[in-house]
Amino acid sequence: MRAVYLSPMVLREGTRGPRGRLAALTIISTPTRPVGAPDCPNEVDQKQLDELHLSIRYPEGHQGS
Amino acid sequence: MKLLKRSTTCGALSATDVGKTVVLNGWVHRKRDHGGISFINLRDRYGVTQVVVDADASDSLKAVAAELRHEFCIAIEGVVRARPDTMVNKDMATGTIEVVAGQLQILTRCDVLPFQIDEESDAKEETRLKYRYLDLRSGGMQKRLALRNAVAFAVREHMIGEGFFEIETPTFIKSTPEGARDYLVPSRLYPGKFYALPQSPQLYKQILMVSGFDKYFQLARCYRDEDARGDRQPEFTQIDIEMSFVERDDVLAMTERLFGHVFRKTLGVELPKTFTRLSYDEALERYGSDKPDLRFEMKMQDFGPFVAGSTFQAFKDALSEGEAERQRQAAKGVTVSGGGVKALVAPGKADYSRKQIEELEAAAKIYRAKGLAWMKVSAGVDGQPALEGGASKFFADNFAAVISGLGVKVGDLILVVADSTRRVANIALGAVRSKLGKDLGLVDPKRFELAWIVDFPMFEYNEDEQKWDTAHHMFTMPQAQFHPTLESDPGSVKGDLYDLVLNGFELASGSIRIHDPALQKRIFQIVGFNEADGEKKFGFLTESFKYGAPPHGGIAPGLDRLVMLMAGQTSIKEVIAFPKNSFAVSPMDDCPNEVDQKQLDELHLTIRYPEGHQGS
Numbered sequence: 112m113r114a115v116y117l118s119p120m121v122l123r124e125g126t127r128g129p130r131g132r133l134a135a136l137t138i139i140s141t142p143t144r145p146v147g148a149p150d151c152p153n154e155v156d157q158k159q160l161d162e163l164h165l166s167i168r169y170p171e172g173h174q175g176s
Numbered sequence: 177m178k179l180l181k182r183s184t185t186c187g188a189l190s191a192t193d194v195g196k197t198v199v200l201n202g203w204v205h206r207k208r209d210h211g212g213i214s215f216i217n218l219r220d221r222y223g224v225t226q227v228v229v230d231a232d233a234s235d236s237l238k239a240v241a242a243e244l245r246h247e248f249c250i251a252i253e254g255v256v257r258a259r260p261d262t263m264v265n266k267d268m269a270t271g272t273i274e275v276v277a278g279q280l281q282i283l284t285r286c287d288v289l290p291f292q293i294d295e296e297s298d299a300k301e302e303t304r305l306k307y308r309y310l311d312l313r314s315g316g317m318q319k320r321l322a323l324r325n326a327v328a329f330a331v332r333e334h335m336i337g338e339g340f341f342e343i344e345t346p347t348f349i350k351s352t353p354e355g356a357r358d359y360l361v362p363s364r365l366y367p368g369k370f371y372a373l374p375q376s377p378q379l380y381k382q383i384l385m386v387s388g389f390d391k392y393f394q395l396a397r398c399y400r401d402e403d404a405r406g407d408r409q410p411e412f413t414q415i416d417i418e419m420s421f422v423e424r425d426d427v428l429a430m431t432e433r434l435f436g437h438v439f440r441k442t443l444g445v446e447l448p449k450t451f452t453r454l455s456y457d458e459a460l461e462r463y464g465s466d467k468p469d470l471r472f473e474m475k476m477q478d479f480g481p482f483v484a485g486s487t488f489q490a491f492k493d494a495l496s497e498g499e500a501e502r503q504r505q506a507a508k509g510v511t512v513s514g515g516g517v518k519a520l521v522a523p524g525k526a527d528y529s530r531k532q533i534e535e536l537e538a539a540a541k542i543y544r545a546k547g548l549a550w551m552k553v554s555a556g557v558d559g560q561p562a563l564e565g566g567a568s569k570f571f572a573d574n575f576a577a578v579i580s581g582l583g584v585k586v587g588d589l590i591l592v593v594a595d596s597t598r599r600v601a602n603i604a605l606g607a608v609r610s611k612l613g614k615d616l617g618l619v620d621p622k623r624f625e626l627a628w629i630v631d632f633p634m635f636e637y638n639e640d641e642q643k644w645d646t647a648h649h650m651f652t653m654p655q656a657q658f659h660p661t662l663e664s665d666p667g668s669v670k671g672d673l674y675d676l677v678l679n680g681f682e683l684a685s686g687s688i689r690i691h692d693p694a695l696q697k698r699i700f701q702i703v704g705f706n707e708a709d710g711e712k713k714f715g716f717l718t719e720s721f722k723y724g725a726p727p728h729g730g731i732a733p734g735l736d737r738l739v740m741l742m743a744g745q746t747s748i749k750e751v752i753a754f755p756k757n758s759f760a761v762s763p764m765d766d767c768p769n770e771v772d773q774k775q776l777d778e779l780h781l782t783i784r785y786p787e788g789h790q791g792s
Binding site: 166 | 366716780
């Protein structure tokens with residue numbers, strides 16, 4: 112898999128192109144892996160919650176864990 | 177009134193300052209009046225200076241002096257005067273001088289004290305912790321926190337001098353239910369999710385090695401939600417260290433240099449360049465402990481060779497049952513050591529009473545010994561050593577072999593523990609050794625005996641679950657010679673693990689870590705930890721190892737325990753400014769406490785009080 116990053120860059124005065132406009136810089140990177148969702152904070156075991164005498168009240172519409 | 181700001185401290189003045197006008201700030205430590213003259217011992221964290229309000233002082237000055245009570249916070253301006261020879265106090269650093277007060281300001285008054293501020297408080301621990309701000313004014317606490325500060329500074333000085341980077345790792349981390357319980361911090365932004373407070377920075381410091389920071393250290397705060405017991409604290413500090421491109425001996429040598437520096441700089445004590453090394457097996461066999469107190473010798477001896485020639489059936493049964501169990505386990509591929517009969521010689525203690533021996537037996541029974549056999553060495557009819565009392569009648573046929581084999585002499589006491597599990601015999605007799613060391617005054621409180629315990633077993637068999645567990649943690653490197661037989665004989669595998677012990681306490685623990693994902697996978701498989709579990713709990717670490725992880729290892733000495741032992745204390749509470757009590761509660765600020773319903777609502781939490789609980 113090859114990932115393509117699009118990065119905004121302000122062109123320096125005197126370079127070609129309109130001053131102060133954003134241009135896209137394309138970088139062809141080395142192969143990378145997709146980054147997963149953040150893993151911390153995370154859900155904990157029911158046993159841990161029981162030991163702490165806690166229940167979770169998910170907000171309405173929340174998908175839960 | 178303008179504050180009289182101090183020009184010097186209460187510990188600084190000497191005979192060379194006589195005639196100087198000085199300003200001191202501090203607390204009234206003691207006050208006494210003699211025939212119109214007031215003597216005030218003024219204290220700050222640097223020391224105590226005697227202040228005098230002379231008989232010819234102004235009435236206004238005398239009036240302020242008359243108001244003073246213990247622990248008033250005051251300022252004085254006065255002239256340094258030499259004490260008469262008869263009044264010199266050699267026990268005080270400032271004992272050759274006094275300051276004659278010219279001005280005296282009361283900065284704040286002090287209520288009636290819950291206990292006297294002294295060198296050491298004799299108040300109950302609960303009271304000391306409730307009024308910790310007063311307890312910390314005591315001479316002892318001031319000195320111990322000064323020592324803690326000096327140790328922390330010496331650690332940083334040495335480690336940075338050796339090229340280590342001090343790097344902070346997060347205290348909000350992912351909860352991984354392994355080992356002790358995590359302290360959990362609920363997330364407001366992610367309902368139902370939690371951060372955990374770290375039990376140690378273990379995973380992060382290993383990741384720092386992958387990132388190329390090859391020498392890391394940190395005075396790291398760690399948290400363990402364990403049942404309150406003994407001298408445990410829910411939070412504690414460790415000197416966390418990790419290094420890349422090293423083998424075990426590199427970590428040991430670095431730690432020896434660190435401790436040498438810390439003891440030299442803070443106590444002026446010169447430690448040996450290298451510390452004694454004992455294998456785990458040697459430590460158990462000789463001292464009955466993996467954290468032996470080496471301030472006294474008294475090695476345990478193997479009594480097994482004398483059992484066959486005796487008529488003591490209990491000893492014979494222990495060995496034969498142990499051997500039968502060893503064979504049963506061997507058939508399942510589990511290596512265990514069998515039974516053991518171990519002896520300890522208490523030199524010159526044949527005069528121990530039955531009651532004293534029963535007290536030793538009680539110590540052994542705490543560690544599952546079934547009993548403690550004893551024999552006294554007395555002078556026989558021919559003047560030669562003979563065995564007398566206790567179990568001696570069972571050794572009538574081979575008493576000479578026992579006497580020469582153990583190397584005992586007339587007046588000695590022989591103590592023996594037998595068990596079908598050799599480890600039980602070792603540990604129980606080790607407890608007897610520890611008690612004897614204390615009872616006989618063999619432990620010098622001013623001596624520091626450091627030793628490495630190495631070659632720990634990598635795995636231990638979990639009888640309940642009929643499976644192998646790692647004895648330390650799952651990232652410990654098995655010693656290279658055992659790699660081919662990891663799966664076929666886990667019981668024999670030694671890990672590249674090391675503990676540093678000081679005077680009978682475990683002071684530090686460390687290991688060389690696995691950096692090869694394939695080897696890590698084998699360890700997971702041996703302990704029945706499936707790949708999905710490993711991925712879920714430690715995925716970020718094992719993932720990082722796929723990107724060129726260097727060989728690495730580390731160690732983590734406990735700062736609290738180190739300072740406790742250096743200060744000659746027996747509780748870490750004595751070297752922590754604001755510890756919790758034995759119930760993990762802080763009586764000063766009433767922590768832990770209930771929180772507002774609004775806070776719980778924001779965190780999407782409901783408390784389910786246990787049945788019978790009174791609630792808040």
